[in-house]
Amino acid sequence: MSLALYRRYxxxxxxxxxxxxxxxxxLRNQVRRGSVAHAYLFAGIRGTGKTSTARxxxxxxNCLAPQEGEPCNSCAACTEVLGGGAVDxxxxxxxxxxxxxxxxxxxERVRFxxxxxxxxxxxxxxxxxxxxxxxxxxxxxxxxxxxxxxFVLATTExxxxxxxxxxxxxxxxxxRIDAAELHQHLAAxxxxxxxxxxxxxxxLVARVASGSVRDALSVLEQxxxxxxxxxSVATVRRSLGLADPQTVLAVLAGVAASDAAAALRGVAAAFxxxxxxRQLLRELARLARGAELSALGVDGIAELSVAExxxxxxxxxxxxxxxxxxxxxxxxxxxxxxxxxxxxxxxVELVVLRACGFTGSVAAGGAAALLVxxxxxxxxxxxxxxxxxxxxxxxxxxxxxTVETDPTSVAAPPEPTGGAPAAATAEQVExxxxxxxxxxxxxxxxxxxxRWPQVLEEVMRRGDTMLAGLLxxxxxxxxxxxxxxxxxxxxxxxxxxxxPQKAARLAEAVAALAGRVCTIEAVYGPRGGTxxxxxPAAAAVDPTDAVLAAFPGSRVxxxxxxxxxxxxxx
Numbered sequence: 363m364s365l366a367l368y369r370r371y372x373x374x375x376x377x378x379x380x381x382x383x384x385x386x387x388x389l390r391n392q393v394r395r396g397s398v399a400h401a402y403l404f405a406g407i408r409g410t411g412k413t414s415t416a417r418x419x420x421x422x423x424n425c426l427a428p429q430e431g432e433p434c435n436s437c438a439a440c441t442e443v444l445g446g447g448a449v450d451x452x453x454x455x456x457x458x459x460x461x462x463x464x465x466x467x468x469x470e471r472v473r474f475x476x477x478x479x480x481x482x483x484x485x486x487x488x489x490x491x492x493x494x495x496x497x498x499x500x501x502x503x504x505x506x507x508x509x510x511x512x513f514v515l516a517t518t519e520x521x522x523x524x525x526x527x528x529x530x531x532x533x534x535x536x537x538r539i540d541a542a543e544l545h546q547h548l549a550a551x552x553x554x555x556x557x558x559x560x561x562x563x564x565x566l567v568a569r570v571a572s573g574s575v576r577d578a579l580s581v582l583e584q585x586x587x588x589x590x591x592x593x594s595v596a597t598v599r600r601s602l603g604l605a606d607p608q609t610v611l612a613v614l615a616g617v618a619a620s621d622a623a624a625a626l627r628g629v630a631a632a633f634x635x636x637x638x639x640r641q642l643l644r645e646l647a648r649l650a651r652g653a654e655l656s657a658l659g660v661d662g663i664a665e666l667s668v669a670e671x672x673x674x675x676x677x678x679x680x681x682x683x684x685x686x687x688x689x690x691x692x693x694x695x696x697x698x699x700x701x702x703x704x705x706x707x708x709x710v711e712l713v714v715l716r717a718c719g720f721t722g723s724v725a726a727g728g729a730a731a732l733l734v735x736x737x738x739x740x741x742x743x744x745x746x747x748x749x750x751x752x753x754x755x756x757x758x759x760x761x762x763x764t765v766e767t768d769p770t771s772v773a774a775p776p777e778p779t780g781g782a783p784a785a786a787t788a789e790q791v792e793x794x795x796x797x798x799x800x801x802x803x804x805x806x807x808x809x810x811x812x813r814w815p816q817v818l819e820e821v822m823r824r825g826d827t828m829l830a831g832l833l834x835x836x837x838x839x840x841x842x843x844x845x846x847x848x849x850x851x852x853x854x855x856x857x858x859x860x861x862p863q864k865a866a867r868l869a870e871a872v873a874a875l876a877g878r879v880c881t882i883e884a885v886y887g888p889r890g891g892t893x894x895x896x897x898p899a900a901a902a903v904d905p906t907d908a909v910l911a912a913f914p915g916s917r918v919x920x921x922x923x924x925x926x927x928x929x930x931x932x
Contacts, residue, residue: 406536409574538573603638
């Protein structure tokens with residue numbers, strides 16, 4: 363079985379490290395001068411050469427014929443280390459050897475002299491996985507190891523390494539490999555393997571690797587295994603599950619125009635062509651970044667092709683302000699969600715819908731309603747219904763007589779254009795209220811109590827099941843024509859009803875029911891419209907205190923005191 367490309371073409375000298383010349387020169391000088399530290403911390407993303415550098419350093423400090431700080435890779439010591447049979451060079455996977463027992467064993471072993479080499483070298487990979495107890499057991503040994511021992515800690519998350527450890531080692535940060543350097547390395551590997559690869563294909567591999575040499579070589583090997591010669595851009599896209607750039611741009615064009623239906627059709631086309639959800643999110647974020655940079659007038663740093671740069675310039679000149687930043691943020695959030703057992707396609711569709719203006723939380727049933735509404739929108743080639751003349755707002759206390767009176771119909775949902783915020787403006791609420799399907803507006807408290815179930819239904823139709831569930835335990839406590847006072851049974855309910863977003867949703871539902879914009883107040887308890895500052899004091903005898911009094915000597919390990927409802931709450 364042949365070795366993987368990233369193992370076959372692993373760097374063997376400091377000078378061969380790709381994109382890490384800043385630290386390679388320092389380590390080479392330390393070896394040449396004999397001033398190697400007792401412990402190092404190599405930090406950086408995966409595939410940037412941390413373990414390779416640690417192995418080169420292990421050979422360099424033991425080499426019998428070093429060449430200007432470089433290992434010769436041909437003496438007995440270098441050959442032993444390269445062959446993997448050196449008992450004095452130990453690689454420890456901290457992800458599976460992370461406990462205090464393993465560190466205690468290591469602490470005992472470092473006292474023994476090397477078996478055949480000059481120095482013992484311990485390479486601890488994924489060092490951030492060690493437990494706090496393991497670090498404590500290892501700390502003194504790391505600070506003052508025997509002179510024949512060298513420690514190299516490698517990690518992708520240096521912030522998780524305790525500060526007490528970081529202060530005792532020399533830290534080297536491995537940077538992401540530049541796409542141009544990575545492209546050059548891939549071309550050299552392809553030539554060594556006698557495989558013809560298109561320039562654009564290698565460029566694509568270098569870009570999607572995001573600075574990781576190992577990832578780039580893995581993708582190149584997978585693309586080469588497909589059998590196509592030369593290896594083309596299409597071959598690489600199939601190997602990675604990448605969507606066609608035109609499809610991704612079509613999705614973003616729909617977002618720019620707030621056309622959710624067009625954007626979702628683009629998403630459907632991408633998945634039909636075999637796109638991977640994570641890669642699709644990354645491509646959306648990458649081109650959205652390009653559009654935002656173009657809108658800001660920043661050129662040359664987005665790493666786009668000529669065609670992509672032109673398309674992003676067009677996107678950047680349109681769309682509502684901040685839409686591309688929102689796309690980037692939502693793509694990053696959705697990619698994190700993909701780590702959980704979720705519907706990957708639904709995550710992408712929600713990103714698109716929210717970027718088109720469907721903002722706010724979408725509860726169970728709400729997401730489906732949004733998706734169905736957007737997908738059902740007519741395509742550009744389909745005839746659209748004739749535009750209706752704008753309706754005037756009904757006079758106060760009346761309902762427009764031209765509207766339908768079918769009690770099962772609902773007010774029209776907000777148009778997904780222009781990126782409307784979750785909370786509608788007063789003008790939008792009034793316009794929707796004028797189109798109310800209800801024939802009689804409540805004019806007193808009895809009317810509001812009678813219509814309260816319909817208020818809950820209106821909230822549900824707007825996709826906020828959380829607010830609807832909250833309102834089920836609330837009730838109208840005062841009301842008149844154009845005014846409603848809602849009583850909250852607890853401080854928690856009162857806080858939620860006074861939240862601006864929830865209040866705006868309730869106002870929309872009430873306006874649709876009343877046929878006009880209404881004033882809504884939230885108070886604590888049924889006090890007939892009198893605002894109460896907050897929950898009343900607890901009862902004179904608290905239930906927990908009563909239990910303790912009844913059972914002297916008892917010990918309460920956890921107590922959740924119940925908030926008392928306002929006086930008169932049924």
